[in-house]
Amino acid sequence: MGRPKSFEPDVVIAQAMETFWTKGYAGTSPADLAEATGVAKGSLYHSFGSKRELFAMALDLYGRTGSEVTEEFLSRPGTAKERIRAYFVLLVDMDLDGPARRGCLAQNTVEEFGGRDEEATRAVHRIEERMIGLFAARIEQGQRDGDVDRDVDARAQALFLQAILAGLRVMAKTFDRPVLYQIIDTALAGP
């Protein structure tokens, strides 16, 4: 019993995620969160404990959403290389077409927190590992489909792709589309 919540926690977390993503962790004040969510500061603290905890939930949501999108996108018809290229292009486009050049929340987090926050670092690491797993799985799928060489080391290749992806998203903050596309081409030129 008790008074029912006047908001959907998941929705608020999603809105908080957007705000943190756009303005950074330090750059987002409780007042910003209240405004972005339409929930008063006091209620936010009542429901989520602290800015830090809300952020953890937002980052977690980010990771889950991201890997769902990735998985779905990679599994569409095409060869492994085609799908991965399309995915990279998608991300570059999303980074550039948004009004903010906000990049990847997970990367931003680990950059902003440095090694100084154990929990944040772990959370980001989990997100990255999941991405690598998805890449590796798609490559192995390609091997079964016959569009990827049998003797490719899927894990090594997936790590490489993750590095490229991370690099692209850093560079998407300061370079423009043709450059980023060219990097994608070079990175995927090999086998």
Place this chain on the structure above:
Amino acid sequence: MGRPKSFEPDVVIAQAMETFWTKGYAGTSPADLAEATGVAKGSLYHSFGSKRELFAMALDLYGRTGSEVTEEFLSRPGTAKERIRAYFVLLVDMDLDGPARRGCLAQNTVEEFGGRDEEATRAVHRIEERMIGLFAARIEQGQRDGDVDRDVDARAQALFLQAILAGLRVMAKTFDRPVLYQIIDTALAGP
């Protein structure tokens, strides 16, 4: 005339750079800077104007120092690929062996400031372009030396290397040495 400065501005900028690098821009308070440099807050403001201006000088110093080190290191004896590999290994080792996993100041800056700061973004872009220029120059040198194929597009290859480097430095915050070395191997496996 007038009372002479009791500190060397360049030294203070270097100390400020270290502090910003370790703690991030937002994470560094004027009090931190005073402690790190041994110069009182008031004097810092008197000499450098604002935290933001001091940071700009620190970032500039970082860029110049970095490109000097890079240039020197790439020009040591060896093929282009050998030198670039050695350079990547050097950076990974520096990232991991420091006590802080602070990564690259330029990247941290652009991540922390997002697209929200025009000047910081420009400064980082200049630093990145300089790095790319050095990579391209080393590749062209390799072509003259005969250890790099004539038909390699030096600029495209340099952009690719910069992306890998950026990716490595992001991943150096959450992954350990063998993984990073493996990425270097994969990235440099081609021609």
Place this chain on the structure above:
DNA sequence: CTAATTCTTGAACTTAAGGTCTAAAATCAG
């Protein structure tokens, strides 16, 4: 309807960030 319980919210509180200012200290030209 009442009580127990849970939410809501703006006010209030505490701490510190970022910056300004002033009185004293140091230097040098004359």
Place this chain on the structure above:
DNA sequence: CTGATTTTAGACCTTAAGTTCAAGAATTAG
């Protein structure tokens, strides 16, 4: 020395970040 000039350093100020709180508003069990 004197005066002009520049630095120094800590006190001081203002604003806001992050959080807590008290008082009231919903809701349901009984």
